[in-house]
Amino acid sequence: MIEQYTITTTPKYNFPQPTIDTTLPQRFLEQSLHSLKQVQRQPFQLNQHTFQQFRILEQRPSKLQLKRHPIPLKPNHQETIIAAVDTSTIKIGETSTGIIIAIRGATIWKQNRNYRYTRLGPFIFHITEENKNQVYSTLERAYFSTHYSSNRQATPHLLQMPTRLASLLERWLQTMLAKTVSQGLILFDGSLTSGTLDTPAQRMKEILSLARRNRSTVLAFSKMTSLRVNGYLITDHLPNHEPPYLLETTGLRFKPPIILLGDVYVARLNKANYAFRLDIDRETPLQHRMEAVEKLLGNDLYMQGYPETLRLAHILCTFTANEVLAMQHFITRKHGIQMINRPDMHKLLFGPFGKGEIYS
Amino acid sequence: MKLYKKEGNILQILSFLNENAEKGDYLLVEDPEAGKALIAQVIDVQFASIPGVLEELLRTLPDGGEPIQGEDIDPLEIAPHITYIQDASLLICKIRATLENEMLSPSSSWLPSRSLSNIKKLSIPMLLKLAKVEGKLPIILGGTKDSSLLTIDASSLDGRLNIITGKKETGKSYLSKLLMVSLIGYKATVVIFDLNGEYSSLGMTADGKRNMYYDKIHALTPSQNFKVALEQLHLNVVMGILIHALHLPGVSAREFRRIWKNLKEKGCLTLHELGEAIRNLNCNQQVRDALSSRYHALVNSGFFTDSPAEATLLEECLLKSKEQGGAMVINLRNTSTIDRQIVVEYVLGKLVDSLTSWKLKAVFLFAEEAHLYLRETYWDDIVTRMRHFGIFTTFITNQPDTVRESIYRQADNIFLFNFTNEHDLDVVSRASRVDAETVRSIARDLPPHHCLTLGKVVRDFPIVTRVRALDLKTMGETRLFFKDTN
Numbered sequence: 066m067i068e069q070y071t072i073t074t075t076p077k078y079n080f081p082q083p084t085i086d087t088t089l090p091q092r093f094l095e096q097s098l099h100s101l102k103q104v105q106r107q108p109f110q111l112n113q114h115t116f117q118q119f120r121i122l123e124q125r126p127s128k129l130q131l132k133r134h135p136i137p138l139k140p141n142h143q144e145t146i147i148a149a150v151d152t153s154t155i156k157i158g159e160t161s162t163g164i165i166i167a168i169r170g171a172t173i174w175k176q177n178r179n180y181r182y183t184r185l186g187p188f189i190f191h192i193t194e195e196n197k198n199q200v201y202s203t204l205e206r207a208y209f210s211t212h213y214s215s216n217r218q219a220t221p222h223l224l225q226m227p228t229r230l231a232s233l234l235e236r237w238l239q240t241m242l243a244k245t246v247s248q249g250l251i252l253f254d255g256s257l258t259s260g261t262l263d264t265p266a267q268r269m270k271e272i273l274s275l276a277r278r279n280r281s282t283v284l285a286f287s288k289m290t291s292l293r294v295n296g297y298l299i300t301d302h303l304p305n306h307e308p309p310y311l312l313e314t315t316g317l318r319f320k321p322p323i324i325l326l327g328d329v330y331v332a333r334l335n336k337a338n339y340a341f342r343l344d345i346d347r348e349t350p351l352q353h354r355m356e357a358v359e360k361l362l363g364n365d366l367y368m369q370g371y372p373e374t375l376r377l378a379h380i381l382c383t384f385t386a387n388e389v390l391a392m393q394h395f396i397t398r399k400h401g402i403q404m405i406n407r408p409d410m411h412k413l414l415f416g417p418f419g420k421g422e423i424y425s
Numbered sequence: 426m427k428l429y430k431k432e433g434n435i436l437q438i439l440s441f442l443n444e445n446a447e448k449g450d451y452l453l454v455e456d457p458e459a460g461k462a463l464i465a466q467v468i469d470v471q472f473a474s475i476p477g478v479l480e481e482l483l484r485t486l487p488d489g490g491e492p493i494q495g496e497d498i499d500p501l502e503i504a505p506h507i508t509y510i511q512d513a514s515l516l517i518c519k520i521r522a523t524l525e526n527e528m529l530s531p532s533s534s535w536l537p538s539r540s541l542s543n544i545k546k547l548s549i550p551m552l553l554k555l556a557k558v559e560g561k562l563p564i565i566l567g568g569t570k571d572s573s574l575l576t577i578d579a580s581s582l583d584g585r586l587n588i589i590t591g592k593k594e595t596g597k598s599y600l601s602k603l604l605m606v607s608l609i610g611y612k613a614t615v616v617i618f619d620l621n622g623e624y625s626s627l628g629m630t631a632d633g634k635r636n637m638y639y640d641k642i643h644a645l646t647p648s649q650n651f652k653v654a655l656e657q658l659h660l661n662v663v664m665g666i667l668i669h670a671l672h673l674p675g676v677s678a679r680e681f682r683r684i685w686k687n688l689k690e691k692g693c694l695t696l697h698e699l700g701e702a703i704r705n706l707n708c709n710q711q712v713r714d715a716l717s718s719r720y721h722a723l724v725n726s727g728f729f730t731d732s733p734a735e736a737t738l739l740e741e742c743l744l745k746s747k748e749q750g751g752a753m754v755i756n757l758r759n760t761s762t763i764d765r766q767i768v769v770e771y772v773l774g775k776l777v778d779s780l781t782s783w784k785l786k787a788v789f790l791f792a793e794e795a796h797l798y799l800r801e802t803y804w805d806d807i808v809t810r811m812r813h814f815g816i817f818t819t820f821i822t823n824q825p826d827t828v829r830e831s832i833y834r835q836a837d838n839i840f841l842f843n844f845t846n847e848h849d850l851d852v853v854s855r856a857s858r859v860d861a862e863t864v865r866s867i868a869r870d871l872p873p874h875h876c877l878t879l880g881k882v883v884r885d886f887p888i889v890t891r892v893r894a895l896d897l898k899t900m901g902e903t904r905l906f907f908k909d910t911n
Contacts, residue, residue: 094500182495187503377493380484386477391506398506 089237092207093168093188096200100191101400128316131294131302131331135310136355138334140363146249147175147365150238151378154231157392160402163193166227167392170234171382172242173374175365180374182381185238189392192226201226204233221262232263236272243275243283250361251276252375253285257327257344258319266324273326273346282349282357285327286375287342292317292329299331300340308333308370309362311343311355328354332370334362339370426544428454429515434533435862436465438516438544439473441509446470446516448867449570449877449889451547453524456537461525463537464547464555465518466887468866473513481511519863521886522556529555531885549573549888556884564607566600566878567893575890577882579611582789585881586808586835587819588828590853591842596874598623600840600892601791601821605752608789609641612750614743616776617791618769618798622758624791626898633898641751643742647760647768648727654736655694655729660685662774670766671722677715680708684716695731696724726764728771739775743785757798765798773803773811780814787815795820796827804829825852838880843871863887 152170159165169186192200201221221229235254242251259269276283292299292314299314312331319325327344334341345354366373396402426444430437436454440446448467455462472478485492497504520533549569553559553576560578569575582604589597605615606627617624625646628639645651655663660682667673667681684702688694703716723729730736742753755772757765779785790807792799799807807818808831820828826848833839833856841864844850850868854861858880867877867889879887 090498090500097501180493180495182493184495184497184499186499187501189501189503381493381495383480385480387475387481387511388477388503388507390475390477391503391510394510395501395503395506 089204089207089233090185092204093186093234096203097188097190100196100200101189101396128318129292129294129299130315131299132313132315133304135304135306135312137306138309138311138355138359138362140309141356141359142363143360144177145360145364146246147252147361147372147374148242148246148249149173149252149254149372149374149378150235150242151254151375151382152231152235152238153379153382153384154227155384155389156227157189157389158396160191160193162195163191163197164223164226165189165191165396166230167384167389168227168231168234169382169384170231170238171378172238173378173381174246175374180377182377184381185234186382187384187388187392188234189396190226190230192223194223197221197223197226201229204230229263236264236268239272240275243272243279243281245279246276246281247279249279249281250357250364251281251283252361252372252378253283254288254375254379255285256287256290256329256342257283257285257325257346258323259326260319260322260324266322266326269326273348277346277348282353283327283346284357284361285344286332286372287344288371290342292342299329300342302331303333303338303340308335311358312340332358334370334372335367337367337370341371426452426516428537428539428542428544431536434520436463436516436518436520438465438518440470440514440516442512442514446514446546447570448870449887451521451549451552451886452516452518453545453547454537455543455545456541457543458538458541459535461523461535461537463520463533464522464524464529464552464886465520466863467516468519468863469517471515471517473515475510475513478511481507517866519860524555527555546571549575552886552888553883556886558882558884558886562611564604565893566603566876567890569888569890575878575883575888577878579608579613581882582608582817582819582838583787584812584817585837586812586817586832587838587840587880588833588836588856589819589821589840589842590825590828590844591823591868591871591876592844592846592849593823594873595842595871596876596892597821597823597840597842598793599874599895600842600876601793601819602627602897603892603895604819605789605791606638606895606897609638609750609752612748613789614746614750614785614787615752615789615791616772617752617754618772618793618795619754619756620758620793620797622756624752624754625756627752627754629898630896631898636896638752641746641749642754643746643751644754644756645739645742646756646758647764651739651755651768652728652730652736653739653771654731654733655696655699656733657736658771659774659778660689662771662778665774666723666767666770667719670763670770671719673719674715676709677712677719680706680712681716681719696729697731700724722763723767726767728764728767739772740779740784743776743779743788747785762797769798773816776816777811777814780816785815787817790816790818791821792818793821794824794827795822796824804832808832808835825849828852830855836880838878838882841868841871841877841879842875843873844868858885859887 150172152168154166154168157165157167167187167189169184171182171184173180173182190200239253259266273283290298290300294302310333314329317325317329327347330343330345331340332343361372368376427439429439438452446467448470450467452465452467453462454465522529523532548571550573558577560580562579563576564579566575566577589601591597608615625644628636628642630636663685664678664682668678688698688702700720703713703720706713745751755768776788820832822828836856836858839856839859841853850865854864871877875889875891877887877889
């Protein structure tokens with residue numbers, strides 16, 4: 066059994082829905098503080114190439130087809146709650162034994178023409194080869210019942226830990242929205258592809274099921290896609306038709322264990338020449354799917370054809386350089402970690418050609 | 426605080442919100458390894474260039490200018506650290522001196538360690554102690570920001586050229602009155618060209634009672650209680666008035682000199698006789714007309730009299746003040762431009778006479794808006810020749826461009842009040858004892874009654890002071906139309 070730590074939470078640590086199970090964020094906080102305790106009195110190397118890490122996870126399927134006739138859409142202005150969720154993670158430094166990362170999630174609601182947000186985090190972790198298993202399994206068990214653990218594949222590589230932990234938080238936030246939003250639209254960042262390491266199929270099925278139970282529809286927008294038809298990206302293959310419209314795809318199959326829980330469309334929602342991959346819960350009846358997209362058109366704003374609610378979720382969870390400095394300041398002040406600034410070997414060796422290594 | 430950059434004699438210091446450094450403050454940058462320290466003054470406070478601040482601000486205003494509403498659940502309490510970083514400021518500081526073995530030198534040629542240097546605020550009393558701004562004749566100018574008093578030594582005004590300048594209603598007259606009464610207190614002789622009649626009541630308290638200076642203030646109003654008998658006048662003084670104030674041409678001046686000498690020899694040097702002599706002068710009509718017009722100007726000024734009983738002996742007042750100290754307030758209010766010039770020519774001529782003959786040791790002259798009565802050639806005279814006689818001038822003006830550049834260049838002390846106009850600041854920054862950045866940056870933000878003191882009185886360490894209040898009857902208030910209706 067994992068040792069339980071006594072954590073005195075701050076007054077700010079009050080989650081908005083008292084009915085919601087807050088075990089996962091509590092464990093996030095506990096693990097965060099515990100991992101940071103371990104880093105004390107270690108020299109701390111500033112990250113020389115700070116970057117935001119996002120997940121791009123698509124495998125090339127076979128026999129993908131794009132229907133030639135677009136499905137025209139008409140904005141439906143019937144008042145509908147729109148909610149979106151996104152998470153972000155960033156590496157803020159290195160220690161002699163591991164990495165220091167930060168994770169934050171944001172949910173946005175649009176209701177009565179107003180946007181509201183809840184931001185959770187940042188949670189700062191010191192991840193080492195020694196503690197990564199414990200941190201990950203503790204957090205996974207905290208919210209997602211233990212039977213997933215039996216399916217759990219090898220613990221992630223140290224450098225994959227930021228995205229895996231962020232995924233855990235994102236799934237939890239998605240679950241909270243699925244539980245709380247009624248008769249609304251829930252926007253996810255990414256696709257409804259599951260069966261991957263950080264998106265177990267059962268977990269995603271439960272989220273979609275919860276949403277359906279509350280008569281909400283999940284729409285997942287991918288900013289980037291690698292799906293191609295006849296060698297062209299599906300989002301580049303746009304017909305000469307007045308937007309807004311959807312293009313339906315067929316024949317999309319992935320090799321197990323990866324499965325698709327949604328049907329894939331290409332959505333061009335306004336005159337901006339951008340289209341996005343849109344996954345809609347497969348269990349949602351066809352008519353409801355179109356209604357959902359039309360309600361989205363009628364209730365949200367669009368910047369470059371991308372829903373504003375989702376854009377805000379992304380903006381609010383993204384770490385700025387200022388925040389990275391603040392977190393480094395926090396680590397130094399609160400945990401007495403001594404900062405060191407080792408020379409950047411890439412810059413040192415290659416001068417202006419040394420761009421630094423980038424993890425994905 | 427952390428040392429960030431040094432460029433020339435400018436230091437850039439990173440400072441955080443709780444360190445609370447402001448413009449005008451002094452900092453001590455101590456390098457323990459080098460065993461010396463830099464004394465630098467904050468001349469500007471800017472936001473530090475923190476990466477990501479723009480994004481941070483932008484995302485708080487994504488919805489057409491309306492801040493997005495929401496809740497931040499920040500269990501680790503990172504937000505105060507974000508604010509801390511975001512509000513970091515960059516202090517632009519001017520190096521004033523190097524402190525080594527408790528000795529100050531104006532050098533800024535060495536570089537303190539960026540990582541080892543300790544930076545702390547230097548209090549004004551400590552700075553004054555290090556700079557040895559002290560003396561036996563203290564004048565308390567007022568309070569500094571750190572609640573200490575700025576005390577200068579009266580002897581640092583002795584033999585010096587001073588300028589008090591600032592825009593209207595910032596407290597210039599306040600300071601000049603403070604300096605005057607302090608000098609009188611130390612038995613100095615002070616002459617004031619009082620353009621607006623606001624110094625006449627220096628001997629009264631605000632509630633109209635006599636104060637300790639009452640007997641030492643001699644308010645002289647030309648053509649009222651200040652008249653001159655021709656007999657008492659020295660020819661040089663009269664010629665000065667005629668040539669410089671009344672622009673008498675050379676040929677006519679020669680004729681006048683002859684008439685004056687004749688009358689003097691006959692012992693009948695009166696206004697009436699002078700007029701008659703000019704009228705009966707056997708010479709060119711134009712010369713006679715020129716002399717006649719100047720004569721009438723002298724008569725019409727009302728400043729000259731034939732009655733010795735009516736005449737006020739300026740010299741007597743000066744001698745009286747020589748013993749106990751005193752101020753001759755020459756009230757030029759309600760005096761026409763020509764008459765004003767006549768009076769000023771007379772007073773300056775008389776002062777030079779008295780000083781040349783060592784009847785007076787030295788005089789502190791306070792000249793308000795001097796361009797309104799001082800002739801062109803006097804500017805240079807005052808800063809060079811007259812200084813050697815013992816006339817130590819303080820110019821008071823709200824139009825700095827009316828004071829000649831040579832005056833700024835030679836000014837020993839400048840008491841600078843608020844200016845917002847770039848042109849005005851440019852003019853003042855020509856003074857050799859100040860640096861343009863300091864003047865431009867600090868003077869612009871000075872609140873009313875706050876003065877930036879520059880020059881020898883503060884050993885070239887510019888210090889901002891709130892000029893202390895005096896219990897004196899103020900007469901310089903502007904007459905207002907709506908005053909009683911409010």
